[in-house]
Amino acid sequence: MIKFLQIFGQGILYVVLSPFFLVILAFYVVYTALVMIFMFLKMIILFFAGKSVFADLPEDIEAEQMKNKLRDEKLAKENPQTPPLPYPYPPYGYPGYPYPPMPGQVINQPDVKEIDAKPIDVEEEKKDEQ
Numbered sequence: 497m498i499k500f501l502q503i504f505g506q507g508i509l510y511v512v513l514s515p516f517f518l519v520i521l522a523f524y525v526v527y528t529a530l531v532m533i534f535m536f537l538k539m540i541i542l543f544f545a546g547k548s549v550f551a552d553l554p555e556d557i558e559a560e561q562m563k564n565k566l567r568d569e570k571l572a573k574e575n576p577q578t579p580p581l582p583y584p585y586p587p588y589g590y591p592g593y594p595y596p597p598m599p600g601q602v603i604n605q606p607d608v609k610e611i612d613a614k615p616i617d618v619e620e621e622k623k624d625e626q
Contacts, residue, residue: 539549554561 542549
């Protein structure tokens with residue numbers, strides 16, 4: 497009798513839980529269908545954009561870096577660059593070229609004398625030339 501009640505109880509449990517199981521299964525089916533449609537559209541867009549759907553593996557990234565390094569070395573050998581020309585002014589610290597001022601530091605500069613200057617008249621120069 498106890499064996500019969502155990503089997504009967506399991507049957508009732510299955511009958512009560514089966515609608516919940518079917519609802520969960522239905523949600524899973526809808527979710528996977530939406531993911532399939534989304535991935536399909538994403539793959540089409542990326543295909544026509546010329547990109548890959550999947551990310552590069554670490555080995556692919558390392559191989560690409562090695563290829564770029566070899567290509568740069570080869571270009572450097574074929575087209576050697578001339579060293580840059582030296583800066584035309586002597587660096588700070590040479591006589592006459594003190595170190596750059598610190599923020600807030602006042603630099604003693606000679607007074608600049610103003611002179612009276614007349615604007616140049618182009619018409620008078622043309623008359624003088626003729």
